[in-house]
Amino acid sequence: MLTRKWSLTILLVCALVFAVGAAAMAKSAIFWTAPNPSQEVFWHEMAKRFMAENPEYNIQILPMAEAPSSEATILTAIAGGTAPAASENIFIGFGAELVQSQALVPLDTMPGWDELIAARKMEEAIKGWVFPDGHYYILPIYCNPILYGWRTDILAELGVDGIPETYEEIIEVGRLAKEQDMFLMIRPALVMPNWWERWFDFFTLYDAIRGDVPFITGSEITADEDAVLDVFQFYYDLAQEGLILTQEVPDPFQIGMSVWIELGPWTFPGWREQYPEMVYGETYTLTMPPIPEKHRTDAAGNTFADAKGLVLYAQAGQEEREAVWDFIRWVFSNPDHDLLWIETTALPPVRDDLADNPVFAAYLEAAPYLVPYAESLPLAVPPFTHSAFADIQTALGEEGLIPVVRLQKTPEQAWADAKAEINRILSR
Amino acid sequence: MRRLTKGEGVTGWIFTIPYLAFTFVFFILPFLWGFLLIFSEWNLISPVREFVGLGNLIEALQSRRVHAAALVPFKIMAIFLPAVLIMSLGIAVLINSFKKRQGLLAVAFFLPYLASGVSMSLVVKGVVSYTSPVNKTISSIIGYVPDWLGTPSLAILVIALMIAWRFSGYYALIFLSGLQSIPNELYEAAQIDGAGRIKSFFKITIPQLYPALYSVMILAVGLMFGVFTEPYMLTGGGPNLATHTWYLEIYYQAFNTLRAGYASSIALYNAIAVFIVVGIVRRIMQAWGRAHGWED
Numbered sequence: 001m002l003t004r005k006w007s008l009t010i011l012l013v014c015a016l017v018f019a020v021g022a023a024a025m026a027k028s029a030i031f032w033t034a035p036n037p038s039q040e041v042f043w044h045e046m047a048k049r050f051m052a053e054n055p056e057y058n059i060q061i062l063p064m065a066e067a068p069s070s071e072a073t074i075l076t077a078i079a080g081g082t083a084p085a086a087s088e089n090i091f092i093g094f095g096a097e098l099v100q101s102q103a104l105v106p107l108d109t110m111p112g113w114d115e116l117i118a119a120r121k122m123e124e125a126i127k128g129w130v131f132p133d134g135h136y137y138i139l140p141i142y143c144n145p146i147l148y149g150w151r152t153d154i155l156a157e158l159g160v161d162g163i164p165e166t167y168e169e170i171i172e173v174g175r176l177a178k179e180q181d182m183f184l185m186i187r188p189a190l191v192m193p194n195w196w197e198r199w200f201d202f203f204t205l206y207d208a209i210r211g212d213v214p215f216i217t218g219s220e221i222t223a224d225e226d227a228v229l230d231v232f233q234f235y236y237d238l239a240q241e242g243l244i245l246t247q248e249v250p251d252p253f254q255i256g257m258s259v260w261i262e263l264g265p266w267t268f269p270g271w272r273e274q275y276p277e278m279v280y281g282e283t284y285t286l287t288m289p290p291i292p293e294k295h296r297t298d299a300a301g302n303t304f305a306d307a308k309g310l311v312l313y314a315q316a317g318q319e320e321r322e323a324v325w326d327f328i329r330w331v332f333s334n335p336d337h338d339l340l341w342i343e344t345t346a347l348p349p350v351r352d353d354l355a356d357n358p359v360f361a362a363y364l365e366a367a368p369y370l371v372p373y374a375e376s377l378p379l380a381v382p383p384f385t386h387s388a389f390a391d392i393q394t395a396l397g398e399e400g401l402i403p404v405v406r407l408q409k410t411p412e413q414a415w416a417d418a419k420a421e422i423n424r425i426l427s428r
Numbered sequence: 429m430r431r432l433t434k435g436e437g438v439t440g441w442i443f444t445i446p447y448l449a450f451t452f453v454f455f456i457l458p459f460l461w462g463f464l465l466i467f468s469e470w471n472l473i474s475p476v477r478e479f480v481g482l483g484n485l486i487e488a489l490q491s492r493r494v495h496a497a498a499l500v501p502f503k504i505m506a507i508f509l510p511a512v513l514i515m516s517l518g519i520a521v522l523i524n525s526f527k528k529r530q531g532l533l534a535v536a537f538f539l540p541y542l543a544s545g546v547s548m549s550l551v552v553k554g555v556v557s558y559t560s561p562v563n564k565t566i567s568s569i570i571g572y573v574p575d576w577l578g579t580p581s582l583a584i585l586v587i588a589l590m591i592a593w594r595f596s597g598y599y600a601l602i603f604l605s606g607l608q609s610i611p612n613e614l615y616e617a618a619q620i621d622g623a624g625r626i627k628s629f630f631k632i633t634i635p636q637l638y639p640a641l642y643s644v645m646i647l648a649v650g651l652m653f654g655v656f657t658e659p660y661m662l663t664g665g666g667p668n669l670a671t672h673t674w675y676l677e678i679y680y681q682a683f684n685t686l687r688a689g690y691a692s693s694i695a696l697y698n699a700i701a702v703f704i705v706v707g708i709v710r711r712i713m714q715a716w717g718r719a720h721g722w723e724d
Contacts, residue, residue, distance in 0.1 A: 072683045079472040097686055101474035186558075191578055192664040195684065247575055248557040257559075390684040402666070406578075 026058040027323035029316070032074075032087035034308070035066035039088070042344040046331050059327050064089065078103050078315060085316040085324040088141055091308050092129065092382050093389030095138045098311065099131055100387045105312040106135035110325050119333040121353040128382045129309070132218055139328065142347035143307035144264040145373050145380035146204045147286045151259045154182070158259075163285060166293040167234045170260065174243035177259050184243040185260045186252035190235070190405050195393035199383060200262050202401055204304040205231045207381045208289035211302025216384040216392065219426045221419060230292050232404045232411035239405050246405065254278055262289075264306055265373045269346050280369040288376060305380030307350065335359040348373050388425050395421035465692040472688050484693040494694055496669035497677040498701060500584075501652035503670075507588035512648055515596035520603035521633075534604060537597035545594070545657030552590050553577075553662060577663050580670030587658045587671055595651070599644045606640030607633070635720035642713045649709045653702045674698040 033043045040063050047059040064087060065073040071094050077083045083103075090098070098104045107113055113136070117126055122140070129138055150163050158176040174184030189197040206215065209231070210224040238244045245258070253261040254275045263286065271278045278284060291299040310328065312321055331337050338349040339359050348370065354360055355374035364371050386392060400418030403409040409417065466485065469478040488494045523533045540548065555562055556576035567573045576582045610633065618628045634641075656675035659665055665672035665680075678698065682691035717723075 069683050071686070075472050075686060097471060098473075101471060103473055188577070191667055193666045193669075194664045245558065246578055247573065248553055248577065249559055250554070250557060388685065390680075390686075394680075394684075398669070402668075406667070 027056055027319065027326070028058040028060070029086070029320045029324035029327065030060045030062060030084040031324055031327070032062055032064040032084045032089075034089035035063050035070060036345070038345045042341055043088075045340065045344075046337065047327070050327050050330050054326075054330075057323055057327065059324065074098075078313065081315065083313040083315045085320040086310055086312050086328065088310040089308050090138055090311050091306075092138060092385050093387075095309075095311065096131070096385040096389065097387040099133075099137050103314055104137040105314050105321060106137055107139055107312065108136045110312070112329055116329050116332060120335075120338070121351050121357070124352045124378045125350045125380075128305070131385055138309040138311055139332070140307050140309035140350040140382070142341070142345070143305045143350045143377055143380055143382075144266065144347065145376040146200055146262055146264055146289070146304045146306060147372055147376065148289055149253060149261045149263045149284050149286055151253065151256065151283065152285050153283045154256060154259050163287055164290065165287070166290055166296065167230075167237075168293045170290055171237060171241065171243065173259065174238065174241065178241070178243055182256070183245045183252070183258045184238065186245040186247075186249050186258040187261075188246050188248050190244065191246045191402050193394060193397050193402065195390045195397065198393040198396050198401065199304055199306060200264075201235075202231060202396060203381075203383070204262060204289045205234065207300065207302040207304050208291050209295050209299050211300040211379075211381040213300075214384055216386050216422075216426070219386075221422055221426070225415065228415055229411050230295075232400065232414055234292070235401065236404050236407070236411050239407050244405070251275070253284075265346065265348055265370055268367070268369050286369065286372040288379070302379045302381045303376055305382045307380070307382050309350075339363060342370075346370075348377060350377065352378055386426075388428070391425045392422050395425060462692040462695060465689045466696060468689045469687070470689050471686040480689065484690045485696075487690065488693045488697060493669060493672060493677050493680075494697065496665075496672045497674045497694070498697070500669075500671060500673050501655070501701075501705075503584050504588045504591070504655060504673075505649065505652045507585055508592050508652065509645075509648060511589060511592040512596050512599060513644070515592055516599035516644065517603055517637075519596060519600035520607055523600065523604055524607045530604075534597075534601055537600055539597065540594045541598040543594070546661060548590065548594060549658055549661030552586065552658075556586060578667050580667055583663050583667060583671050587655070587662065590658050590662075591651070591655065595648070599648070602640045602644055603637060606637040610636040635722075638713075638717045638720060638722050642717065645709055645713055646706060650702055650706055653698060653705070674701070 031043065031047070033040045040061070043061045047061045050059060051057055062084070064070050070089050074083070074087065074090075074094075078098075078101075095104065116139075117123060125140065125143065126136065129136055129140055131137055152163070154177075155163070155173065158173065158180065160173055160176065164170045164173050170184065177184050187201065190201055203215070206223070206227055210227040213222065213224045213227070215221070215223045235244075245252075249257055251274075252258040254271070280286070288301065289303050291301075312325065316324075335351070335357060336359060338351060338354075341347070341349050342360070342363060346367075348354060351357070354377055355364070355371065360374070364374060383389065384392075396418050399421045400414045403417075404411055404414045467479060467481060469480045469484070519537050523530050523537070526533060554560060557563070558573055563573045563576075574582055576586050614632050614636070615628055618632055623631065653674055655673045656679065659671040659673055659676055660679075663671045665676045674694070675698075678691050678694050681687050681694060
């Protein structure tokens with residue numbers, strides 16, 4: 001007869017064998033989330049629910065390291081052969097670098113791609129995410145359209161009726177603000193060479209005029225040069241009249257030192273705590289980016305989309321890839337999951353129906369400042385797809401926009417210099 | 429000298445292996461790898477690694493950004509060196525003048541060195557902000573608010589002084605140990621000969637501090653070629669590349685444009701620049717030491 005000790009040992013061994021066997025048979029995959037606690041929470045919750053419904057899957061959620069940058073972390077992982085099956089937090093410019101290095105799987109070759117796009121109601125939004133080879137490598141998850149905030153209470157004090165929509169009207173308001181020792185806009189980043197700042201100060205205004213004309217196509221500048229010059233001229237005029245300040249001021253818009261600011265939807269949760277007096281519809285409002293008067297009738301009317309999505313890595317095995325793809329399809333085929341996403345992260349999910357779908361109605365009612373963002377989602381243009389995105393935007397800043405704001409170059413000279421430098425980069 | 433026995437030699441090697449392994453894995457291998465990268469255009473993951481020969485080295489030599497990065501350490505140094513020497517010597521003399529609680533004072537001045545560069549940058553950003561009390565005072569005197577981080581010369585000044593603030597407590601400790609090793613008899617003899625305190629300071633204290641000064645000068649000059657956090661946080665290298673340092677350029681090329689080979693070639697130039705400048709400073713300091721009776 002077996003002793004108690006032996007019985008226990010055999011039981012433990014059996015349990016171990018069963019567990020190892022089950023793990024080996026499970027469809028396993030690793031998914032990296034952005035290094036953002038709220039996004040981590042969402043993905044953990046999704047994996048938990050998915051595995052509860054589908055016990056044959058084992059989806060492991062891990063946050064990607066943030067230092068020195070999430071891009072460098074991904075590159076290092078791929079170089080070291082330790083890339084996950086999939087990850088989020090990929091913007092289209094970095095995606096282009098990965099595509100060029102053959103590191104990504106074209107998602108439109110995965111089973112159920114079309115059904116997923118239809119189920120998530122993103123037929124319009126996905127159009128901006130096609131790569132030059134005609135494939136889709138990134139499934140956009142969230143999109144932050146950039147809008148402009150106006151201090152309506154201060155505008156009323158200045159005697160301004162209505163919200164300015166054109167460059168000319170904005171300059172008029174700037175002059176009125178200056179008379180009251182205020183600035184139209186306070187933005188130190190306007191003269192910072194960091195490449196990503198051009199998304200918010202240049203591309204937002206460029207897309208408003210000619211968002212339908214890509215800035216770069218393949219290896220050529222295809223930008224509407226008149227639109228570029230219009231944007232440069234606008235900043236030049238603002239700087240020349242002393243309507244903008246490029247020095248550091250903590251929260252200038254909130255404290256009423258400036259009346260105009262570009263805003264992404266990530267701003268507002270912080271305001272609720274720190275500036276409860278900032279109430280949408282009372283003290284401030286949100287608008288699409290302005291345009292020159294001459295383009296009132298023919299402007300594209302777009303804005304820039306600070307958007308990120310998820311990718312599948314070519315390095316992962318076929319089974320791992322299929323497992324994570326099943327998980328991804330499950331997550332994004334249900335609007336309730338997108339509701340959980342926006343509730344958890346406050347980042348608008350990429351859906352054409354975000355403003356109309358009743359699933360999101362209650363949430364948007366409680367956060368009315370997000371309604372203009374939801375409405376502008378179909379008009380938001382993602383960054384251009386070129387692997388030298390950082391160099392191109394750095395050149396646009398150092399040779400173009402920054403000297404214009406500093407009144408060191410005329411808009412024409414600045415664009416000529418920036419164009420020459422960008423062409424040099426493109427021909428590299 | 430007695431020769432080591434075989435057993436002693438083996439023991440020595442065993443004790444040395446951890447450090448040798450560390451050096452090999454974290455210094456020699458990366459150095460060799462970086463050196464090989466110089467000759468390629470590669471983002472670390474692409475299946476295509478293009479051999480470009482000396483292309484990266486030539487491109488770096490012609491780059492406006494690299495030229496700026498090569499110049500900036502000297503611009504910062506011109507303010508940083510006198511500032512940090514005066515501040516650290518002053519702190520050391522001050523601490524040395526106290527009979528009690530020298531340790532506590534030394535720790536107090538050493539604290540900025542331990543603070544993170546990021547948090548210190550945020551403090552400085554607040555100090556130079558448009559609405560800060562400092563700027564309000566200045567504006568009431570000169571009639572306008574200086575654009576501290578937007579004017580090339582002022583941005584350099586802010587960064588240099590900030591680094592000096594951070595390192596003066598650390599260098600003061602080196603000077604303090606030097607001060608405490610100067611024999612008191614020298615001062616007594618000078619006093620008998622009629623030398624005042626200022627004369628004693630310049631004729632006795634400074635020359636006697638040569639070993640400490642030598643160390644501080646080498647450390648401080650080397651530091652100038654590795655400045656990163658302060659300009660990264662405060663200016664992003666601007667305005668007009670006025671604060672664009674070697675490390676900012678290496679970081680930008682490696683982690684923003686993802687050009688590992690090109691970044692490695694800039695790192696090589698950075699290493700050569702450090703080697704040459706530190707070599708020159710070393711020789712100047714040795715000559716000064718010899719002139720004051722110190723041997724090499």
